[in-house]
Every structure is written in C-alpha cells, then in structure tokens.
Amino acid sequence: MDRKEAMEAFGRLLDIMDDLREKCPWDRKQTLESLRHLTIEETYELNDAILDNDLPELSKELGDILLHIVFYAKIGDEKGAFDITSVIHGVCEKLIHRHPHIYGDVEVADEEEVKANWEKIKLKEGKKSVLSGVPKSLPSMVKAVRIQDKARGIGFDWEHKGQVWEKVQEELQELQVEVEASSDRVLSEFGDVLFSLINYARFLNINPDDALEHTNRKFIQRFSHMEEAIKNDGKDMAEMNLSALDEYWNKSKTNEVD
Numbered sequence: 001m002d003r004k005e006a007m008e009a010f011g012r013l014l015d016i017m018d019d020l021r022e023k024c025p026w027d028r029k030q031t032l033e034s035l036r037h038l039t040i041e042e043t044y045e046l047n048d049a050i051l052d053n054d055l056p057e058l059s060k061e062l063g064d065i066l067l068h069i070v071f072y073a074k075i076g077d078e079k080g081a082f083d084i085t086s087v088i089h090g091v092c093e094k095l096i097h098r099h100p101h102i103y104g105d106v107e108v109a110d111e112e113e114v115k116a117n118w119e120k121i122k123l124k125e126g127k128k129s130v131l132s133g134v135p136k137s138l139p140s141m142v143k144a145v146r147i148q149d150k151a152r153g154i155g156f157d158w159e160h161k162g163q164v165w166e167k168v169q170e171e172l173q174e175l176q177v178e179v180e181a182s183s184d185r186v187l188s189e190f191g192d193v194l195f196s197l198i199n200y201a202r203f204l205n206i207n208p209d210d211a212l213e214h215t216n217r218k219f220i221q222r223f224s225h226m227e228e229a230i231k232n233d234g235k236d237m238a239e240m241n242l243s244a245l246d247e248y249w250n251k252s253k254t255n256e257v258d
Helices: 003-023 025-029 032-051 055-078 084-097 111-124 140-153 161-180 186-203 208-232 242-255
Strands: none
Touching (some): 003 025, 055 084, 161 186, 208 242
16 A cells, blocks of 8 residues: 555545535535434445455445545534544544553453453543443344453453353243243343354354344345246245245255355
8 A cells, every 4th residue: 555645545535525515515414413324324335345245345335434434524623523633643542542562561462362451441441331332223133242242351251152052052941931931021031042142153253143144145045046936937926835835945945055
C-alpha cells in the first residue's frame, strides 16, 4: 500500500463529503437517525460479501461503510461534538492503551492473555461490567457469542468441551421435561439449550452464526432444486403429500454442493 496515495484518497473522500453536504438536497437532509438503518443495511451487505468470498464486492461494501463513517463524522462536526480527526485519534489512543504488550512493558504468552488483559483494561477505564460493551441491539445469537467470549476473557469458562457437552445434554433433558408438562417454562428452557449449544460451538472453534448460515444456504439450495424438479415434472407442490415431497427432497441432495 502506498501510504501517501491512501492519505490523498481519504482527503478526496472528505472533500466530496463536504461538497455533498453543501450542495446535494438528499445529503443535506440526512441526520444521525436517518442514516442509522442505512448503515445497518450496508453492514449486512458487507457480511454477505464476506460469506460469498466475493472480494471485488467486499471492496465496494467497505467503501460504503467508510462513506457512512465519514458522513457521521461530518454531522458530528456540524454539531460541534466531534470530527473525523477526533474519531481517528480516539481509536488510535484506545488501541495503544489496550495493547500494553505492544506499546508498553506487559508480556503475554498467547491470544487468550491478550483478550483477558483487554477486558481488565476496559474495567479500569470505567466500564461497570465486563458485559457492558455488548450492544443491546445485536442479533441474539451474535450477542450470546459475545457474552460468552467476554466472560471467557476474565476466566469465567468451562475447562474442556466435555463439560460443555454434558451441559447441553442437561439442558435438553430439562427442556424435554417442560415440554412434556406443557409448562410455561418451555421458552426459557429452549433458550438455555441454544445458549449451551452456542457455548459448545465455541469449544469446537465453530462460529455458530456461520454454521447456521451455512445450513440456511444449503436448505435454500436443496429446496430450490426440489421446486425446479417438481415444476419440470408438471406437478404442483401444493397438491403433493409429504411422502411425495420427501422423494424429491432426497433427490435434490445429490445436486447440492456442501
């Protein structure tokens, strides 16, 4: 990467943002609140590009995210609250402070010690809880992963995966008891099963969100093949029984790429 060229490109983006905010009716109208849902959408589009391993598209989506960062900073500057310079300096200072093994005299043995130090430093910075940095609006599965990861960072964790699997089995049994009793605790117990499975995925070095998305895409692919085959045979899915659908479903498995 050419550092000078990168700085010039960033400066060009800032200049364009100034022009748009001054001259474009749509850009002038935007607020922090109006941009929020668009930023969320752009983040999901970035996520899609990553999952598809589409590097050209990933580059485009990163540009869109960067535009939003610059846009927020521009509005912050107009409000006299912050600007892009203070945003960048702020994250730089945070990174330096939270990496004493790089910018100080702290020694660490591995990644786990780095993460543990990170959480301890955050508490010293005034965080009321290790879990206070987990956004409330995160999707539930992602939130569970972050909660468990942060708890692990300060040593609150199982010692080995066998213990976690035993917990999964325990939670499944508790769920079954409540289901058979038609209890109002089914919702809670089902959540406990999911939470323990997410925990187990962590011990298998599997991202549960990635795993579920893989299964989602596999199901969509298989279902689409089934629909196409039924249509080619001149049949109507809505008029077929489950047994007939299962035959097409099983045939569609041979066409999928896992």
